[in-house]
Amino acid sequence: MTIAQLCLLVACVLPIVCAGLAKSKGFGKRRRDGGFDNHAPREWLARQQGWQARANAAQANSWEALPIFLAGLFVAHQHQAAQATVDALAMGFIAARLAYIGLYLADQASLRSLLWIAGLGVSAALFFVG
Template sequence: MQMILAYWCVLIAAFMPVAFVAYAKFAGGSRRMDLADNHHPRAWLEQTEGAQKRAYWAQLNSFEAFPAFAAGVIIAVISGGSIGAINVFAVLFVLLRIAYGWCYITDRATARSLVWFGATACTIALFLVAAIG
């Protein structure tokens, strides 16, 4: 049996927070994290500013969004929901969450909120697919 696309999306979403925090630690910003900072990475991240701080916040929000999304995919599949619909909502969720991180890092607050709403709607849609079965 082949793994459905939506399951790959769960894997991508699970590691999306790592990508955002990697940006916060090693990409643009006032300073990059070094080995000494790695003894207390959360304290270091709290002291960052600008895009680095927003990337850290995108990481935290990604952790918050992940459980409901993963549960929605799994529940929709085991409930016998349409695999096509599940795949569409899962892929759209991942794309919107990537856009969410970009909006957050680049300080586009209104767009970020709209994209967040869209990704949340995808999660809700997964549960609706499960309910319809």
Template sequence: MTVALWCLFAAALLHPLSKFPMAAAQAREGSGYDNRNPRAQQERLTGWGARARAVHANQIESFPLFAAGVLVATVAAPKVAAVDCLALAYIAARLVYPVLYLADIHHARSLVWSVGYGASLALLTSPAWA
């Protein structure tokens, strides 16, 4: 299995991991974590909890483009070292992004988001430059 495909697996694991801060914020809310209606509770989060919710949503939103990029690159350009580097760049960006978002460091967060998005786009276009 290539590094890029392992990165795809790692990105899938980021889904539940990105939920932990949001769940912690929900648990700290007055009545604790509402497992019967967690989405309604998530909508009421403010401050750090709202940012945690945004981190989780953004992780889910970014995954399909990355997944498509890795699959396109794997099928069309399986031996290009840049593909693995781009996949690793996406994972690195997705690990730094939540830290910056939760700390409310918005300019750096946007820059890191751009790195991840750019890596996904580059993976999608890899057949053109492979």
């Protein structure tokens, strides 16, 4: 498995991690006491506030960022780009996404937007390597 493939796996798991963070406030509590409602998870998540609401938004954005990264890796592979370059760009994407999620949770909107642009730039760069 290449580093880029491992990064793809991490990128696929990041939204799930964000979902777990968003739901964590409700784990271990009964539904009637405000615990996570698996019968109506989207409605329950929509009522969350603070960092849990931001974790849910980070989950949605992580799903949105995934297709262009995946497509970029596919195109780089088709172009037979140097694996070291693809690996470096993939690690850059993961670093940007991890920082983005952390900044989202910390409610640092401006810095978060810069990291979103960086992640998008790395994904776009994958289309042009090789």
